[in-house]
Structure formats: C-alpha cells, structure tokens
Amino acid sequence: MTITIRDVARAAGVSTATVSRALRGLPYVDEATRVRVLEVAASLDYVASPSASRLASGRTDTVAVVTPDIGRWFFSTILAGIEEVTVAHGLDLLLVSAGNPERPQPALAEQRLRQRVDGAIVIGLSADNPEVQGLVTAGVRLSLVGTTVEGVPSLVIDDGHTARTAVQHLLDLGHRDIAVISGAPGASPVEMQESRQRGYLESLTNAGVEIDPNFTVYGRFTTEGGREAMSQLLAREYRPSAVFCMSDEMAFGALTALREAGLVAGVDISVVGIDGHPQAEALQLTTVEQPVVEMGRLAAEGLISAVELSKVPSDDADLPQAQVVPTSLVARASTAPYVG
Amino acid sequence: MTITIRDVARAAGVSTATVSRALRGLPYVDEATRVRVLEVAASLDYVASPSASRLASGRTDTVAVVTPDIGRWFFSTILAGIEEVTVAHGLDLLLVSAGNPERPQPALAEQRLRQRVDGAIVIGLSADNPEVQGLVTAGVRLSLVGTTVEGVPSLVIDDGHTARTAVQHLLDLGHRDIAVISGAPGASPVEMQESRQRGYLESLTNAGVEIDPNFTVYGRFTTEGGREAMSQLLAREYRPSAVFCMSDEMAFGALTALREAGLVAGVDISVVGIDGHPQAEALQLTTVEQPVVEMGRLAAEGLISAVELSKVPSDDADLPQAQVVPTSLVARASTAPYVG
DNA sequence: ATGAAAGCGCTAACAC
DNA sequence: GTGTTAGCGCTTTCAT
Numbered sequence: 001m002t003i004t005i006r007d008v009a010r011a012a013g014v015s016t017a018t019v020s021r022a023l024r025g026l027p028y029v030d031e032a033t034r035v036r037v038l039e040v041a042a043s044l045d046y047v048a049s050p051s052a053s054r055l056a057s058g059r060t061d062t063v064a065v066v067t068p069d070i071g072r073w074f075f076s077t078i079l080a081g082i083e084e085v086t087v088a089h090g091l092d093l094l095l096v097s098a099g100n101p102e103r104p105q106p107a108l109a110e111q112r113l114r115q116r117v118d119g120a121i122v123i124g125l126s127a128d129n130p131e132v133q134g135l136v137t138a139g140v141r142l143s144l145v146g147t148t149v150e151g152v153p154s155l156v157i158d159d160g161h162t163a164r165t166a167v168q169h170l171l172d173l174g175h176r177d178i179a180v181i182s183g184a185p186g187a188s189p190v191e192m193q194e195s196r197q198r199g200y201l202e203s204l205t206n207a208g209v210e211i212d213p214n215f216t217v218y219g220r221f222t223t224e225g226g227r228e229a230m231s232q233l234l235a236r237e238y239r240p241s242a243v244f245c246m247s248d249e250m251a252f253g254a255l256t257a258l259r260e261a262g263l264v265a266g267v268d269i270s271v272v273g274i275d276g277h278p279q280a281e282a283l284q285l286t287t288v289e290q291p292v293v294e295m296g297r298l299a300a301e302g303l304i305s306a307v308e309l310s311k312v313p314s315d316d317a318d319l320p321q322a323q324v325v326p327t328s329l330v331a332r333a334s335t336a337p338y339v340g
Numbered sequence: 341m342t343i344t345i346r347d348v349a350r351a352a353g354v355s356t357a358t359v360s361r362a363l364r365g366l367p368y369v370d371e372a373t374r375v376r377v378l379e380v381a382a383s384l385d386y387v388a389s390p391s392a393s394r395l396a397s398g399r400t401d402t403v404a405v406v407t408p409d410i411g412r413w414f415f416s417t418i419l420a421g422i423e424e425v426t427v428a429h430g431l432d433l434l435l436v437s438a439g440n441p442e443r444p445q446p447a448l449a450e451q452r453l454r455q456r457v458d459g460a461i462v463i464g465l466s467a468d469n470p471e472v473q474g475l476v477t478a479g480v481r482l483s484l485v486g487t488t489v490e491g492v493p494s495l496v497i498d499d500g501h502t503a504r505t506a507v508q509h510l511l512d513l514g515h516r517d518i519a520v521i522s523g524a525p526g527a528s529p530v531e532m533q534e535s536r537q538r539g540y541l542e543s544l545t546n547a548g549v550e551i552d553p554n555f556t557v558y559g560r561f562t563t564e565g566g567r568e569a570m571s572q573l574l575a576r577e578y579r580p581s582a583v584f585c586m587s588d589e590m591a592f593g594a595l596t597a598l599r600e601a602g603l604v605a606g607v608d609i610s611v612v613g614i615d616g617h618p619q620a621e622a623l624q625l626t627t628v629e630q631p632v633v634e635m636g637r638l639a640a641e642g643l644i645s646a647v648e649l650s651k652v653p654s655d656d657a658d659l660p661q662a663q664v665v666p667t668s669l670v671a672r673a674s675t676a677p678y679v680g
Numbered sequence: 681a682t683g684a685a686a687g688c689g690c691t692a693a694c695a696c
Numbered sequence: 697g698t699g700t701t702a703g704c705g706c707t708t709t710c711a712t
Contacts, residue, residue: 004705015683028681049455052705054391055688076416083437093435115389223618252622278563279619282592344689355699368697392689395704
C-alpha cells in the first residue's frame with residue numbers, strides 16, 4: 001500500500017539505484033533522467049522510508065537534545081535555537097530528558113540514543129553527571145551547553161565573570177551586605193552553580209567585604225524556590241541590602257517575596273539576576289544577559305559540522321573545544337544605590 | 341563493529357527469533373531462556389537498532405510534536421506535558437516546527453512525518469492551516485491542541501467562555517470602557533483568536549456596553565507586541581479603563597507600556613490576561629488560567645491510546661472527539677474596581 | 681550514466 | 697517453546 005522506491009523505478013523506467021541517486025542529488029545521473037525521476041516521484045507522492053534508508057546507510061540524520069526539564073525557559077529557548085539549525089540542515093530533532101532527579105527515566109540516555117542519532121546536544125547537565133559520562137564513553141558525538149568535558153566540544157558563558165559582573169554592579173552601587181540565591185546544596189548543574197558562587201565570593205573578597213555564610217540561600221532554580229529563599233533572608237535579624245540571584249526565574253520569586261513583605265525592589269532591597277529572561281523587563285529586573293537562542297544555534301552548528309567532518313577521513317586536527325560566549329549587564333530599577 | 345542480535349543469539353545459544361521475543365517480553369519464551377538472553381544481552385551491552393526493527397515491524401514508536409514556535413511558553417509547557425507521557429510509554433519524541441510564517445520550512449510537515457511517526461500532536465495551528473490539512477488528508481494519526489477538526493481528536497479550552505470570564509471580571513469591577521489586545525488581523529491561530537474576540541464582544545453586548553472598534557488592537561501574541569498595542573491605546577484621546585489581553589505574554593508587554601507611561605496597573609488601568617503564565621504572580625497579573633501541562637499530558641495520552649487501539653481490528657466506535665478542559669480566573673492586583 | 685545484487689539488523693509467519 | 701526463513705525498503709559496491 002505504501003509506495004516504494006521500486007514503484008518509482010518502474011514508473012520511471014530506471015533501476016532503484018538510479019532513483020536513489022536522482023532523489024538524493026548524487027552525481028553521475030543524467031540530467032534528463034533526474035528530471036524524469038523527480039517528476040515521477042512527485043506525481044506518485046513518494047516519500048522515502050527513513051527507517052529503510054537509515055538501516056541501509058547507517059546514517060540517522062537525527063540529532064538529540066538532552067535536557068533535564070524542557071519546561072524551563074532556558075532549556076526551551078536553547079531548543080528553539082537548535083531547532084532553527086537542524087531544520088535548515090534537514091535533520092530530525094529528537095527530544096530526550098535526562099538528569100532530572102524528580103523524574104527518573106526508564107533507561108539511560110546512552111541506551112536511548114545509541115544507534116538512534118548522529119549526535120546529541122546536552123544542555124544543563126553537569127560534566128560529572130552519569131548520563132553525560134555514559135554518553136561520552138559510549139562514543140556518542142556530543143555538543144555540550146553549559147558544561148565542559150575534556151575533549152568534548154562545548155558552549156559556555158564565563159560563569160565566574162558573569163557572577164562577578166552582577167555582584168560588582170551591586171558593590172558599585174554601594175551595597176556591602178549582599179546575599180546570594182543559589183540553586184541547591186550539591187545540585188545537578190553543579191559546576192555552573194559553583195563557578196557563580198565562586199565569582200560571588202571573589203567579588204566580595206576583592207572589595208574587602210566579609211563573607212557571611214548565612215547570606216547563601218538556595219532556590220532550586222525555580223521561581224517558587226527563589227521566593228522561599230528570599231523569605232528566609234527577610235526573616236533574618238540581619239538582612240542583606242542586596243541579593244544576587246543565579247537565575248532570573250529565582251529573581252522573579254525573590255521579587256514576589258519582597259512584595260509580599262511590603263518591600264520594594266530597588267528601594268528597600270536591590271535584586272540582580274542572570275539570564276536575560278523576556279519577563280525581566282516587565283519586572284524591571286536588573287540582569288546579566290546571555291545570548292540563549294544564539295547559544296542553541298552555535299551548539300547545533302558545532303555538532304553538525306563535527307558530524308559532517310567525521311564522515312571524511314580527515315586528520316583529526318582542530319578538535320573544537322569550549323567556546324565562550326559573552327554576557328552583558330542590563331541595569332533596571334530592581335537595583336539602586338545603597339542608602340544607609 | 342556494532343553488536344547485533346545475531347551476536348546475542350550466538351552467545352546465548354538460541355536463535356535470533358528467540359532473542360527478539362525474549363527482549364521484547366513476548367510470550368512463548370521459557371523463563372530460563374529469557375533470563376539467559378537478558379543476561380547475555382546486558383553483558384554484551386546490546387541495544388537493538390531502531391531503524392532495523394522499525395523497518396521490519398512497520399511501527400515507528402515515535403510521535404511528533406508540531407508547533408509554530410517552541411520558544412513560546414505555551415508551546416514548550418505543553419511539550420513538557422507531552423514528554424512526560426511519551427517517555428513513560430517508551431516512545432521517541434520528534435520535534436517539528438510548522439506554520440510559522442516567519443520561518444518557512446523546507447518541506448511540508450506532511451512530507452516530513454509520513455513513514456516517520458505513529459502519530460503527531462499539533463499545537464496552536466488553526467484547523468484551516470494547510471499543514472494541518474495536509475496531515476489530515478495524508479492520514480497521519482493526529483491529536484490537536486487548541487483547535488478542532490471534524491473527526492480528529494482534540495483538546496481545547498472553551499475560548500469563548502474563557503474570554504467572557506476575563507471580560508466579565510472587568511465588568512463586575514465596574515469597567516465599561518474595555519479594550520482588547522488580540523493577536524493579529526487574520527493571524528495564524530485564527531479560530532482561537534476569533535472565539536476570544538467573540539467572547540469579548542458578547543460580554544460587552546450583554547452588559548449593554550457599546551462596542552468601540554478602536555478598542556481592538558493587536559499584539560501578535562508577543563510581549564513586545566503587547567507593549568506596542570497598549571501604547572497605541574494610551575495614545576488615544578479616549579482611553580479605556582481596562583484592557584483584556586488574549587495572552588499573558590501580551591499582558592506583560594501591556595504592563596510595561598503602562599509603567600513607561602507612568603501609570604499603575606490596577607490603579608489607573610486594569611489589565612487581565614489568559615494563560616496562567618508562571619510570571620503572572622510576580623507581576624500581579626490577573627489571568628484566566630488553563631491547565632497547560634495537563635493539556636499536554638492528555639493530548640499525548642489520547643494520541644497513544646488511539647494508536648494502540650488502531651492496532652487491534654476493533655470496531656471503530658467511540659472516536660474520541662474534542663475534549664474541553666476548564667479554565668479558572670485568578671484575580672490579582674492588576675485588576676481593581678473602576679473609579680470614576 | 682545506469683543496473684544487478686548483496687546486504688543493513690530486525691520481525692513475523694510458519695514449521696517443528 | 698524454539699528455530700528457519702523470507703522479507704521490510706533502501707543504499708551501495710561492483711559491473712557494464
């Protein structure tokens with residue numbers, strides 16, 4: 001019932017080999033034959049079976065995107081950038097979730113991807129995550145976003161520098177009692193979190209500010225978590241005058257907590273985030289923006305060119321390594337000068 | 341180099357057929373044999389080639405999600421719900437974008453999905469969209485979210501009722517000069533937009549309020565568009581006292597425009613949205629919430645059960661039809677009583 | 681430039 | 697319960 005390459009071959013009066021060549025734009029096909037084959041295929045409404053061509057060729061023409069939670073803004077936005085590129089290259093995009101402790105998967109990502117994709121883009125998983133390790137050792141071609149693994153191409157922001165930018169902004173405004181809303185003690189995207197924490201500590205130390213361990217609280221990278229974290233800070237006898245949030249979504253929660261306490265962001269307490277979330281503007285949140293969609297595009301392009309290069313038996317020179325993309329501060333009303 | 345079912349068969353001392361049965365949990369396999377096969381497969385780190393089993397079985401064990409723009413909150417959130425379900429069923433999730441006039445695709449969704457998936461979930465595309473029509477006539481098993489096509493299962497909210505809920509809320513607060521920020525004149529998700537517009541008009545008419553055509557403006561369902569639309573309204577000689585936005589993201593933009601004009605939402609002008617976007621709370625936006633993640637789950641479950649049912653030659657009774665999920669008003673500070 | 685034919689790795693009758 | 701075998705629909709040498 002489904003029409004196959006043989007139907008096309010018969011109707012065009014050529015062999016299946018010629019149809020295959022013609023349809024895929026391979027050389028050594030007479031122009032007249034190609035045109036005829038194309039016409040016949042179109043008139044028959046023929047579409048090649050991907051399973052069959054994949055099995056025969058060994059290629060999958062598919063890339064996977066691995067994320068812990070596609071519902072989060074950062075991940076879905078990266079995904080949008082990736083999708084732009086994959087579609088332009090005619091590749092299938094397989095969505096796989098992994099590394100979310102709250103939603104255990106039936107099988108390891110490695111199992112689910114082997115034989116199935118030409119490569120995978122992993123977003124927001126720490127290098128020491130077993131899923132990532134499994135993929136690396138299984139030899140799946142990878143492109144990482146947000147983490148770095150020796151010998152694997154990746155795309156990152158300078159987390160330390162980004163955090164310092166945010167904290168320095170607060171210091172420049174005269175703040176000294178600066179708290180941080182981190183993710184979780186020993187959470188999943190560990191490195192990113194630790195680099196940002198280190199940046200925070202460095203900035204304070206460089207400014208001669210004493211570190212108050214009580215000023216580190218955790219918001220799980222969610223809005224609700226940010227709200228709870230800010231509430232904790234507000235419940236302290238000694239409150240910070242400014243708060244650095246490791247993500248905009250946590251900062252949004254922090255702003256809510258502030259409002260619930262009858263306080264005004266930028267007046268009573270300054271708040272700065274990281275991300276460049278689209279709602280930062282409406283909320284007047286100062287943030288350090290990262291080029292998220294662009295990061296998705298770059299990661300996808302990197303992976304695709306790696307896959308294509310590997311087809312040619314080229315000398316394996318210039319392995320792409322960690323590529324760092326810049327971030328930039330956008331100051332808004334949520335941060336303001338410290339007033340005694 | 342890749343290890344195949346024959347390697348496993350050989351190592352386990354059985355035929356490939358038995359390995360196939362054992363691994364897939366089919367009946368008529370001795371328990372002892374099954375255990376042995378499983379052990380051997382595990383020790384060999386065997387993973388079946390999906391292309392091969394798909395080709396042989398005719399099944400793809402894949403569902404596609406078709407959306408105009410995965411970067412938008414509504415779509416990525418539905419996707420999260422879908423993903424929960426597909427992963428639980430061991431299905432692959434293929435992401436396909438279509439119907440975005442700003443980003444034309446190389447091929448029709450129909451071409452890209454035929455032979456490739458067992459079914460597809462289409463989000464946010466109008467029933468009269470050529471892509472959707474193509475999928476329907478190509479016989480791809482479908483589950484629609486946000487639109488309805490005769491004979492195709494779908495999941496919708498009652499757009500008219502939802503809009504009336506929002507507008508009635510404003511009327512109840514004493515507002516009469518109520519504007520609407522719609523999507524675009526004749527935009528993509530036409531039906532949804534038209535139903536909401538109709539709901540808006542009905543509520544006003546029922547309340548005896550005269551319709552002002554100038555009070556309908558367009559925000560393209562984006563935050564920036566909402567901001568522009570609100571600016572237009574504010575530039576009018578005769579301003580509305582309340583604005584109904586067809587999405588929360590447009591409402592966020594409207595709030596920004598308000599602030600830029602030195603006005604306060606809920607004090608100078610009331611604003612209500614639709615969606616239940618996570619940032620609605622931080623922005624104190626009144627909105628009519630829809631259960632978005634749940635809609636994704638339901639759509640996926642509906643599609644999967646349809647696919648599984650179709651395997652059995654059952655009498656084609658009880659075709660699932662449009663399922664309507666409830667929405668509910670959440671009042672916040674962005675709406676307040678009308679004050680002369 | 682084109683065709684013949686041998687698989688790709690698995691599933692699904694069918695036979696035992 | 698298990699094995700044999702004939703494909704699934706395409707790609708890809710190798711001839712010609």
